[in-house]
Amino acid sequence: MPTKRRVREDEPASGVRPVRTPADDARREKTAISRPPGLSAATAGQAGLRHIAALTAREVEGVTRVKPEGDGWLVGVEVVEDRRIPSSGDILALYEAELDAAGDLLSYQRLRRYRRGSGGMGEGP
DSSP, X not given: OOOOOXXXXXXXXXXXXXXXXXXXXXXXXXXXXXXXXXXXXHHHHHHHHHXXXXXXXXXXXXXXXXXXXXXXXXXXXXXXXXXXXXXXXXEEEEEEEEEOTTSOEEEXXXXXXXXXXXXXXXXXX
16 A cells, blocks of 8 residues: 655645745745744734733723834834713824833833824824
């Protein structure tokens, strides 16, 4: 009875291995360099959200951005600064937390305040 050879995930079923190009190697190297060690983007986002919630003592709406920066992460968090009735009048703020590779807070700042649904939701002031 013939033995079956295991096919690797990245290997086509025909058994022919794909050709690696210099562009593939450069892409792998760039990804390895640009992503800080230790935390995934999702974990960094959760850590940033917890830090901002604890520091501001306000209700957080959610994470708006997670970006690798040097050996750490920049995390954008939207916070409800003032509740209004109706909720379309709520005042929100966008905070940015700078985390190290372990998820510890290095710094934070409020980037801007705005009325919910006012449009122009860019990250700028």
